Amino acid sequence: MYKIAFFDSKEYDINSFNSNTTEEFELKFFETKLTVDTAILAQGYDVVCVFVNDAINKDVIDMLVAQGVKLLALRCAGYNNVDLEYANGKLPVVRVPAYSPYAVAEHAMALLLTSIRRIHKAYIRTKDFNFSLNELTGFDLHGKTVGVVGTGKIGRIFINICRGFGMNVLAYDKFPAKDSDIKYVTLDEIWEKSDIISLHCPLTDETYHVINEExxxxxxxxxxxxxxxxxxxxxxxxxxxxxxxxxxxxxxxxVYEEESNVFFNNFSGHIIEDDVLARLISFPNVIVTSHQAFLTREALANIATTTLGNVKQFFTENKCDNEVVYKPNN
Known part of the structure; x- marks a missing residue:
C-alpha cells in the first residue's frame, strides 16, 4: 500500500482524489500548507503531495527525508516552489505536466471578455435592478493584436481561441513550437505592438518579473x-x-506574486495586510480570481489520476515518466 500525505488540501482535492483512488493507496489530507513547522505531519508516509503554494526548501526536504518520505508528488505542472538543486539525489520529485490546458486557456479568455465588456459591473448593477448602460462601453476583440508570451500547450490553445475571435496573434517563446504557423517575434515587439498581452510561461530566473518598469x-x-x-x-x-x-x-x-498567504482562503471578515493586492482589487479595471483557472471537473480528475499514476509507477518501476530532473538551468 502506498501511503500519501496531502498538504494544502481543499474540499475539491479530497473529493477528486477519493473518487479516483483504489485500495492500493492510503490517503491522508491535511488542510495546512507544507512548511518546516508542519513537515512533522509527514511522519510515516511514503509520499508527500503538495500544491503550488507549498514551500519545499532545504529545511523541509531534510525533514521529509529524515522521516522516511521517499517521493515528493506535485499535483500541479509548475515546480518553482521546490528547491530542485537541493532535492537532487535526496528526494525524487514528480509532477502533473498537463491536467487541462483548455481549462486555463478558457479561463484567461473568460477574464478578458469579462473585463473589456464590463460583464462583472453589469452583473452587479442588474442584481440591484440598475439597467443603465453608462460606463459599460467596451471594445471589440476582432482585429486587435494579442501578444502571447509562452507557447506551450496552454499558450497554443489560447492562441487558437484568440484566432476564433479574429484577433491578430504575435508570440514569444524561448523555444518556438516547431512546424507551427505561429508568428514569433521578440519580447520588445510583444510589448510595443500588442493591445492585449497574455502570459503563459513558467516562472524561471529568466521570466521573473518579465513585466517590469522597462x-x-x-x-x-x-x-x-x-x-x-x-x-x-x-x-x-x-x-x-x-x-x-x-x-x-x-x-x-x-495569480499574484505574494499569493501564498492569501489565495485559497476566506478573508472576507478580515483586513488584508498586503497593500498592493488590496489596492489592485480596489481598481475598477482590475479583475482578480484566486488561482482558479485550473478548477474544472476534468482538470481535477486528470490531476488525481496522473498523481496516483506517478506514485504507482515510481514504486513499481523505480522511475516515473513525469519526474522533474534537476538541470543547472532549471
Missing part, C-alpha cells in the same frame, strides 16, 4: 494584461503604478 514603458497606452501562469512574472508594484498612471488599461490576474 517593459511597461514600451507598451501601448491602454494595454490589457492577463496572467494565468505564475504571479511573479509581473512586478506587482510596477503593475499598480502603471494602472494609476493610465498606461495599463486593465489587468486580469488569476
Amino acid at each position: 517593459s511597461v514603458e514600451k507598451m501601448k497606452k491602454g494595454v490589457v494584461i492577463l496572467n494565468t501562469s505564475r504571479g511573479a512574472l509581473i512586478d506587482s508594484k510596477v503593475l499598480l503604478d502603471g494602472i494609476k498612471k493610465r498606461k495599463i488599461g486593465a489587468a486580469c490576474l488569476d
Whole structure:
C-alpha cells in the first residue's frame, strides 16, 4: 500500500482524489500548507503531495527525508516552489505536466471578455435592478493584436481561441513550437505592438518579473494584461503604478506574486495586510480570481489520476515518466 500525505488540501482535492483512488493507496489530507513547522505531519508516509503554494526548501526536504518520505508528488505542472538543486539525489520529485490546458486557456479568455465588456459591473448593477448602460462601453476583440508570451500547450490553445475571435496573434517563446504557423517575434515587439498581452510561461530566473518598469514603458497606452501562469512574472508594484498612471488599461490576474498567504482562503471578515493586492482589487479595471483557472471537473480528475499514476509507477518501476530532473538551468 502506498501511503500519501496531502498538504494544502481543499474540499475539491479530497473529493477528486477519493473518487479516483483504489485500495492500493492510503490517503491522508491535511488542510495546512507544507512548511518546516508542519513537515512533522509527514511522519510515516511514503509520499508527500503538495500544491503550488507549498514551500519545499532545504529545511523541509531534510525533514521529509529524515522521516522516511521517499517521493515528493506535485499535483500541479509548475515546480518553482521546490528547491530542485537541493532535492537532487535526496528526494525524487514528480509532477502533473498537463491536467487541462483548455481549462486555463478558457479561463484567461473568460477574464478578458469579462473585463473589456464590463460583464462583472453589469452583473452587479442588474442584481440591484440598475439597467443603465453608462460606463459599460467596451471594445471589440476582432482585429486587435494579442501578444502571447509562452507557447506551450496552454499558450497554443489560447492562441487558437484568440484566432476564433479574429484577433491578430504575435508570440514569444524561448523555444518556438516547431512546424507551427505561429508568428514569433521578440519580447520588445510583444510589448510595443500588442493591445492585449497574455502570459503563459513558467516562472524561471529568466521570466521573473518579465513585466517590469522597462517593459511597461514600451507598451501601448491602454494595454490589457492577463496572467494565468505564475504571479511573479509581473512586478506587482510596477503593475499598480502603471494602472494609476493610465498606461495599463486593465489587468486580469488569476495569480499574484505574494499569493501564498492569501489565495485559497476566506478573508472576507478580515483586513488584508498586503497593500498592493488590496489596492489592485480596489481598481475598477482590475479583475482578480484566486488561482482558479485550473478548477474544472476534468482538470481535477486528470490531476488525481496522473498523481496516483506517478506514485504507482515510481514504486513499481523505480522511475516515473513525469519526474522533474534537476538541470543547472532549471
